[in-house]
Amino acid sequence: MEPVRVVTSRAVPLDRSDVDTDQIIPSDWLKRVERTGFGKGLFAEWRDDRDFVLNQPEHAGAAILVAGPNFGVGSSREHAVWALLDYGFRAVVAPRFGDIFRNNSTRSGLVPAQVEPAFGRRLLDAVSADADLEVTVDVERRLVEAPAAGLEGRFELDELTQRRLLEGLDDVGLTLRRADAIKEFEDRRPSWLPSVG
Amino acid sequence: MTRSRTLAQKLWDRHVVAGAPGEPDLLYIDLHLVHEVTSPQAFEGLRMAGRPVRRPDLTVATADHNVPTTPGPVEDPLSAEQLEVLGRNCERHGIRLFPRGDPDQGIVHVIGPELGLSQPGMTIVCGDSHTSTHGAFGALAFGIGTSEVEHVLATQTLPQQQAETMAVVVEGELPEGVTAKDVILAVIGHLGTGGGIGTLIEYRGSTISALSMEGRMTICNMSIEAGARAGMVAPDDTTFSYLEGRPFAPSGAAWERALDDWRSLPTDDGATFDRTLEIDASRLRPHVTWGTNPGQVATLDDNVPDPDSMEDPAEAGSARRALAYMGLTPGTPLREIRVDTVFLGSCTNSRIEDLRAAAEVVRGRRVAPSVRALAVPGSGRVKRQAEEEGLDRVLVAAGFEWREPGCSMCLAMNPDKLAPGERSASTSNRNFEGRQGRGGRTHLVSPAVAAATAVAGHFASPSDLD
Ligand code: SF4
Numbered sequence: 001m002e003p004v005r006v007v008t009s010r011a012v013p014l015d016r017s018d019v020d021t022d023q024i025i026p027s028d029w030l031k032r033v034e035r036t037g038f039g040k041g042l043f044a045e046w047r048d049d050r051d052f053v054l055n056q057p058e059h060a061g062a063a064i065l066v067a068g069p070n071f072g073v074g075s076s077r078e079h080a081v082w083a084l085l086d087y088g089f090r091a092v093v094a095p096r097f098g099d100i101f102r103n104n105s106t107r108s109g110l111v112p113a114q115v116e117p118a119f120g121r122r123l124l125d126a127v128s129a130d131a132d133l134e135v136t137v138d139v140e141r142r143l144v145e146a147p148a149a150g151l152e153g154r155f156e157l158d159e160l161t162q163r164r165l166l167e168g169l170d171d172v173g174l175t176l177r178r179a180d181a182i183k184e185f186e187d188r189r190p191s192w193l194p195s196v197g
Numbered sequence: 198m199t200r201s202r203t204l205a206q207k208l209w210d211r212h213v214v215a216g217a218p219g220e221p222d223l224l225y226i227d228l229h230l231v232h233e234v235t236s237p238q239a240f241e242g243l244r245m246a247g248r249p250v251r252r253p254d255l256t257v258a259t260a261d262h263n264v265p266t267t268p269g270p271v272e273d274p275l276s277a278e279q280l281e282v283l284g285r286n287c288e289r290h291g292i293r294l295f296p297r298g299d300p301d302q303g304i305v306h307v308i309g310p311e312l313g314l315s316q317p318g319m320t321i322v323c324g325d326s327h328t329s330t331h332g333a334f335g336a337l338a339f340g341i342g343t344s345e346v347e348h349v350l351a352t353q354t355l356p357q358q359q360a361e362t363m364a365v366v367v368e369g370e371l372p373e374g375v376t377a378k379d380v381i382l383a384v385i386g387h388l389g390t391g392g393g394i395g396t397l398i399e400y401r402g403s404t405i406s407a408l409s410m411e412g413r414m415t416i417c418n419m420s421i422e423a424g425a426r427a428g429m430v431a432p433d434d435t436t437f438s439y440l441e442g443r444p445f446a447p448s449g450a451a452w453e454r455a456l457d458d459w460r461s462l463p464t465d466d467g468a469t470f471d472r473t474l475e476i477d478a479s480r481l482r483p484h485v486t487w488g489t490n491p492g493q494v495a496t497l498d499d500n501v502p503d504p505d506s507m508e509d510p511a512e513a514g515s516a517r518r519a520l521a522y523m524g525l526t527p528g529t530p531l532r533e534i535r536v537d538t539v540f541l542g543s544c545t546n547s548r549i550e551d552l553r554a555a556a557e558v559v560r561g562r563r564v565a566p567s568v569r570a571l572a573v574p575g576s577g578r579v580k581r582q583a584e585e586e587g588l589d590r591v592l593v594a595a596g597f598e599w600r601e602p603g604c605s606m607c608l609a610m611n612p613d614k615l616a617p618g619e620r621s622a623s624t625s626n627r628n629f630e631g632r633q634g635r636g637g638r639t640h641l642v643s644p645a646v647a648a649a650t651a652v653a654g655h656f657a658s659p660s661d662l663d
Binding site: 016017018020022023026027028030031032033034035045068069070073074075076077078079081096097098099100101103104107108158159160170171172175176178181182185186189190191192193194195196197 | 214215219220221223225227228234235237238241242246248251253254255256257262263273275276278279282293313314316319324325326340341342343344345347348351352353354356358389390391394395421424426445446447451452454455458490492511514515518608609610627629630631632635
């Protein structure tokens, strides 16, 4: 995955809570066997509505999505993350994320910036009021900032995940360094556990 | 003296391969379930890195999300390709696959348990959020994304952040006509879609102990709808007698050793949970969702809620949007809402007990002429057993279509879909916008309510039909 340190961009305000992954990428799109090309399916059903925020020209090209609480709940489909990335987003700011969505994001290089609810609300209001407001998501300092609106808030990220994002590390490669420990564990597993081999 | 631990903590501790303070633990995975939708890109990742599957013997695959539920070829070329790609990947890596047409094929969360693959004390993952189903056996079971699928294929492990524990304690006897589905809908109604995020839920209390394995699976299945990482129930004699004699369950001396181990799993007296939610089962009623997430739920006796009376502006806003999408007016009694389609199926409610419950309700009755009713058994095994018991004949005589196993209208990746504006009573787990077809309107209910609704043509409980 691509390393990501700082994302600075205008932001799209998606003022809804409980945005589920079925909305982010409807199931019609899950039949593809590739990882690319999902941007067209991003919020496919909502985009039929001309007034939907992504259809507004002033938000074109923004790399940050600011959303309400519980963003990415529901299905485990990583296609939701691929769709956001393919569309051009590099970070999503929300007060709370669905667990699996959050994991999926960090594994593909999309920054899930989980902020305090009050800060999330203020940021949503600020980007709704000013489409040109510049927002920065800084992975190194774990900060979301919009200096022109006087906003600065921390987000949560454990150290390992932070390092993986910053360095674009391959998760599988990291784990394979522990092959000896895995082998040792396997030798201790109880013999009654099921095996289909 | 050893410290008192919860079931979740015991499951966690016994699978830690490596860990360091401030880092996620590396957990060993005992069983990895695979299906056609979330695996192709993972296999492709392995291929590109030149990595093998570490433990094909702990990996089991099935075709379920895309498969048509009528016999004949797979008409949709994209679905056909995805199913073929799964076949090729399994063959290349020596993974056991239950393809379309195999007698043991079925929804991944139905076949794991019925084959005896899902056992107490295990870690079970699948690229599917409803993997929490298998927690009903006293296992740590959770859904993962495709990158994690690749990680497990390559390493048979997964780095996992420690999670909080929550006890959901359900006490008392369920009133007549109230089922496991109503219990979990009530729980989600309390917690909301985000209330369980980051937690491992253990369902406890006399109501849970009295439930069958099918009922426990229904409850654990929907844990994710409250955001929870996993749901689980401590293993007991109900668990053991369900497992005994199943194809992949231990037998002979191994069974006895396994039993000894499994009996050590339940939460110790004195162990504490980070959070607790208590539910009085005796006060529960049949539930039906009115909105576009499973937390937007009420009892069958209620009216469509009025967003204007909601205190939280965010809640009111999402209720308003949901009602507009659902085409509902505040104050309408839920019982008066008419449906076009009834779907009996999905990994939540497509097991033999669910089909029995629905057949019981429609026996000797007719589905309302305006209603299309679909019964989709969860697996080949469920289908055969239902046919042996004659449930298919009861359902078909009433006007249900009797289909081949698969996910079907739960997510409408196959031809079973709602048309725009159509309304369903569905025994599945998600009423998200468009979940059962673009513009479709889904209401989640139990199998008994689904069956009664099919007969009445509007939301109804079995007792309403008398
Ligand atoms: S039945 Fe529905 S929820 Fe269950 S695995 Fe299939 S699509 Fe997912």
